Amino acid sequence: MSRRPLDIVILGLSLSSSWGNGHATTYRALLRGLAQEGHRVLFLERDVPWYADNRDLPEPDFCDFTLYGARGDLDRWRDRICRADAVILGSYVPDAIMLLDMLADWVPGRLAFYDIDTPVTLQALEQGDAEYIARRQLSAVDLYLSFAGGAALERLHALGARQARPLYCAVDPERYRPLKVEKRWDLGYLGTYSPDRQPGLDALLLEPARRLPHRRFVVAGAQFPEDIDWPENVERIEHVAPPDHAAFYNAQRFTLNITRAAMRASGHSPSVRLFEAAACGTAIISDRWPGLEEVLTPGRAILAATGAQDVERALLMPDDRRETLASTARQIVLDHHTGRARARTLAGYLGQLTARTEIMA
Template identity: 75%
Template sequence: MTRPLDIVIFGLSLSSSWGNGHATTYRALLRGLAAEGHRVLFLERDVPWYAEHRDLPDPDFCEFALYGSLDDLGQWRERIARADAVIVGSYVPDSILLLDRLADQVPGRLVFYDIDTPVTLAALKTDSAEYIARRQLPEIDLYLSFAGGAALEQLRGFGARKAAPFYCSVDPERYAPVDTDLRWDLGYLGTYSDDRQPGLKALLLEPARRLPECRFVVAGSQYPDDIDWPLNVERIDHLPPPDHAAFYNAQRFTLNLTRAAMRSVGHSPSVRLFEAAACGTAILSDRWPGIEEVLAPGEAITIVDTPDDIAAALQMPENRRERMARAARDSVLGHHTGRARARQLAAMVRDLPVRTEVPA
């Protein structure tokens, strides 16, 4: 019988989903790892902007601890040294220094989990990424990439020795169909982003102005006060993860918008895509390379480029909308759950070099 793994993860946030998509990504993965019997210690930097918005301060599926600075990590030195793998996620504060220290402490077992690969690739061209330096890529034993396809070749070109696609995932126990009234014809869930805003304007705000008889909703934090919201667009400032399933189920369609860097690189499905699909909500998405490898256009998802495409999609016959939603749910539950991703991670960790001694 294969023994359970002991993994240490440094991540941007597990305790707070406010203003970031990392928390829900980690939660699905760690719940999957727990279900598979693995032991995980998640270490999160204690920062005030997440401290004010903690919606999961005491997770029951892993060991969780906050630290104030890298100097506080000594209390976990032995645990880190003996772990089967030590994973550092993108955007962890002071992670360049952290990676340098870990490269000496955990040779053969250092993993980088890049939840922002397209953004990282653009920064690596000038070696200006704030959470990883180009010189560090050859020192990382396994580079887990949010993006697949051509992104993996680019990472190898920058010096990554072993780069593998590792998409986000969904927890099907928390994202599932629920019996609720349909309140909105089209909705969107996402934190404000400058490079997503043109897509939101073209594919939700403009259709809302053209279709005053339809109901729309945008949920997410950090939107500027000067946005001109049409009267038929409801705003929800922050939607905690426990409310996501009900939110998706109250929409006839949900809109998936992709950041510019991720559209350019492609092969970068967002966690929102998987969450909506698991809830059985029909999805309208902007266009990006590789989407067909996740959900089949025309069968499990509808690609939209213009406000006219949105208007046409909203007139879709109800039986076709329901078929599309079921196909998306079946695809995601078959390939993109947290437990499926946990098995994938465990297999890759077990392929890492076997250590012969524990570093001092």
């Protein structure tokens, strides 16, 4: 593991705006952790209109940050990119396939791909190519950082990845923590609309809301279709900005975690929302997926549900048991899933990569 500070360049989907994506909060926790560990990071973000109108962190204070308009703008940063200890390109970055080819020429031996959508990527790669990485490029990437562990890493190697390592999402415990706020809702959900998550939301929140009209529910997130039949006891919030996440979680007795279909099928793909809610000391109800028990033990640190009846039983749980469940999950997350813990893991991976490059040179 490298003991010296690293100079890292990251080209990611978004750091400045959390609107409609889960990448921003993931990057923020990781980059804050890297800064705490003494590493230097330049984050390059493509300037696109849908994020330009919704920037909730336009000037991050934990890294160097800049927007670029097109591939040619990156020439301005070429010297720093070429001198960096490691360069990381993230999933869903616009024109990522072209950028990956370019970066493979600029920084041979020091190029990583950070896939925050691994199960979705695997599904696309096995059917042809993903829109942000081509199958031919897997062997050109020196380190493939995967949001999913377990069998996903074996599938990546089978497709041609030379070195695939897990790098789960993480939470910033200074921003996600217990707060003394009124409990406004019995069960809530925070997440952007996704067609493959909607059946889970229907079964584990909307149906319980219909069965329990005296209970209070909330769904916060953008892009939900207008034709959804929301029960009267379900409050809708279009967007909760990251600075308000902690207060939102703390206002819930339970929060719901729903996993995208590809991630649920692949397993070993914990959501950042899982860690955020746990760090806030909010009890969690989650759908079931392989590897959940390796993150938070069902029945001890989290409740796993397959249908509305499981949720109904959870909502009848005595407060002392709910609080024990929540505090157990919080301690596990503080011990193993903070941005700083994840930064140490990443620095270890990149330090080995850099050392190998130096030996080759």
